[in-house]
Amino acid sequence: MVLRALEEAGGIFILFFQSLYWLFRPPFRGTIFLQQMEFIGTKSSFIVGLTGLFTGMVFALQTSYALRLFDLEYMIGPSTVLSLTRELGPVLTALLVTGRAGSAMCTEIGTMRVTEQVDALHTMAVSPVQYLVVPRIISGVLMLPLLAALFSLMGALGGYLIAVFMLGQSPNVFITETLYSVDANDFYIGLIKAAVFGLILTLVGCYKGYRAEGGSAGVGKATTEAVVLASVTVLISDYFLTSWMY
Amino acid sequence: MDVLIEIRDLHKSFGSQEVLKGVNLMIERGKMTVILGVSGCGKSVFLKHIIGLLKPDAGEVLLEGEDLTKVKEVRMNQILKRFGMLFQNAALFDSMTVEENAAFPLVEHSKFSPEEIHRIVQEKLRLVGLPKIETKFPSELSGGMRKRLALARALVMDPEIVLYDEPTTGLDPIVSDVIEDLIRETQQRLGHTGVAITHSLKTCFKLADRVAMMEDGKIIEFTTPEGFRASTDPRVRQFLASTSKGPIKIKE
Ligand SMILES: Nc1ncnc2c1ncn2[C@@H]1O[C@H](COP(=O)(O)OP(=O)(O)O)[C@@H](O)[C@H]1O
Ligand SMILES: [Mg+2]
Numbered sequence: 388m389v390l391r392a393l394e395e396a397g398g399i400f401i402l403f404f405q406s407l408y409w410l411f412r413p414p415f416r417g418t419i420f421l422q423q424m425e426f427i428g429t430k431s432s433f434i435v436g437l438t439g440l441f442t443g444m445v446f447a448l449q450t451s452y453a454l455r456l457f458d459l460e461y462m463i464g465p466s467t468v469l470s471l472t473r474e475l476g477p478v479l480t481a482l483l484v485t486g487r488a489g490s491a492m493c494t495e496i497g498t499m500r501v502t503e504q505v506d507a508l509h510t511m512a513v514s515p516v517q518y519l520v521v522p523r524i525i526s527g528v529l530m531l532p533l534l535a536a537l538f539s540l541m542g543a544l545g546g547y548l549i550a551v552f553m554l555g556q557s558p559n560v561f562i563t564e565t566l567y568s569v570d571a572n573d574f575y576i577g578l579i580k581a582a583v584f585g586l587i588l589t590l591v592g593c594y595k596g597y598r599a600e601g602g603s604a605g606v607g608k609a610t611t612e613a614v615v616l617a618s619v620t621v622l623i624s625d626y627f628l629t630s631w632m633y
Numbered sequence: 634m635d636v637l638i639e640i641r642d643l644h645k646s647f648g649s650q651e652v653l654k655g656v657n658l659m660i661e662r663g664k665m666t667v668i669l670g671v672s673g674c675g676k677s678v679f680l681k682h683i684i685g686l687l688k689p690d691a692g693e694v695l696l697e698g699e700d701l702t703k704v705k706e707v708r709m710n711q712i713l714k715r716f717g718m719l720f721q722n723a724a725l726f727d728s729m730t731v732e733e734n735a736a737f738p739l740v741e742h743s744k745f746s747p748e749e750i751h752r753i754v755q756e757k758l759r760l761v762g763l764p765k766i767e768t769k770f771p772s773e774l775s776g777g778m779r780k781r782l783a784l785a786r787a788l789v790m791d792p793e794i795v796l797y798d799e800p801t802t803g804l805d806p807i808v809s810d811v812i813e814d815l816i817r818e819t820q821q822r823l824g825h826t827g828v829a830i831t832h833s834l835k836t837c838f839k840l841a842d843r844v845a846m847m848e849d850g851k852i853i854e855f856t857t858p859e860g861f862r863a864s865t866d867p868r869v870r871q872f873l874a875s876t877s878k879g880p881i882k883i884k885e
Contacts, residue, residue, distance in 0.1 A: 507718070509684075510684050510717075
């Protein structure tokens with residue numbers, strides 16, 4: 388068990404360094420990058436935005452119950468938006484994208500592996516890491532911060548709607564209090580986290596697919612493992628990132 | 634003898650299972666060498682060592698004196714441009730059309746314009762006898778057509794060396810015969826060096842200039858097709874007689 392976990396961690400690090408190595412070598416394949424950006428970014432934006440909106444609404448509603456006890460209802464805006472930008476935005480976005488794009492990545496590369504398409508790339512003098520893994524990792528690192536920002540933005544909107552239209556708070560209070568307590572730093576921390584999560588979920592998805600074996604059953608197993616491993620790693624690394632960046 | 638590739642004492646184990654136990658073989662330039670052996674004897678593993686998909690535990694693969702098991706990845710990618718490979722299950726890219734599949738190595742490595750690439754791909758597709766189906770996807774093709782397309786892709790860069798992994802396995806006897814003719818014809822017309830692995834005697838004798846038999850992780854016979862038929866090795870005799878009675882034991 389422990390040995391296997393160590394081996395896996397080692398394998399993921401090796402894949403990471405191989406990707407770095409191939410990132411800076413020609414040829415650069417623009418279209419593949421754009422395709423992956425679209426797949427991870429554009430096509431995840433609807434579900435991320437929707438989840439963000441409702442998360443913000445639920446969060447505002449929930450905290451309002453507690454804050455009302457202490458007559459601190461003006462804090463609904465700040466507490467909602469802070470939680471969103473620093474924690475909920477990056478983490479929930481990462482979990483959503485893991486389920487949507489990380490799993491699809493693993494299945495695609497895994498299928499290519501078990502049908503020898505990955506080997507075929509190698510024999511045609513095309514590095515499979517450069518061709519398959521690098522564009523996905525880069526897209527993950529670039530797109531996750533944008534998606535997390537979208538999540539937080541929609542969440543803030545959700546919080547605003549609840550505070551103003553359901554709880555009767557004045558729009559002014561929500562906005563000024565929020566702007567007063569949330570600074571750019573909170574926003575940056577969220578973006579950095581999201582980028583790290585983007586790296587983790589694409590790297591794990593690609594690694595598991597790359598190592599898949601044993602036909603379609605093996606690919607299914609690899610995909611399940613990729614989603615579990617990526618989600619758990621995102622949550623654990625969130626803890627460390629939070630404790631380091633305060 | 635004009636040797637292009639020399640394999641020296643190749644060993645490979647997976648865990649506790651020793652698959653290659655010291656393989657020695659000379660591949661002659663411009664000839665078709667066929668490696669014959671029962672399923673599971675290690676033929677595919679051996680072929681993957683020639684093209685660097687697997688690294689040996691010990692031994693060398695010398696291409697004109699350069700040991701391919703030790704070269705760096707960037708150098709290997711230069712060397713690989715001299716190779717073409719036909720995979721057992723074709724290994725076509727299923728996200729690409731027929732034309733994109735065949736054009737892939739050219740798009741990646743050549744400086745040709747799209748028009749020139751189109752012309753070369755058309756020529757190769759005609760060479761392997763694929764009718765006008767450029768815009769179809771591999772999943773829409775029959776087994777024989779997939780093999781033809783894979784062959785076109787393997788030949789599109791005019792490689793010096795072509796490796797064939799079980800070129801006829803899984804095809805019906807008639808399509809097999811057509812593919813064998815096609816491989817033999819293209820190899821003689823284009824003059825490349827060929828290495829094919831198969832468990833089929835018929836495929837072997839239709840293609841081979843040289844026959845090597847692999848058994849229990851070693852090459853036990855290496856000769857001409859005539860010499861092979863006349864071999865007195867009991868394991869070769871058993872294979873030629875296609876019987877389960879003899880020194881070759883199948884591990885179930
Ligand atoms: N990647 C691998 N990992 C573990 N065992 C393998 C691997 N590839 C092949 N083998 C084992 O090596 C043996 C030879 O396989 P192979 O070369 O594919 O046989 P064949 O002669 O039919 O092509 C088989 O027993 C197979 O299970
Ligand atoms: Mg095989």
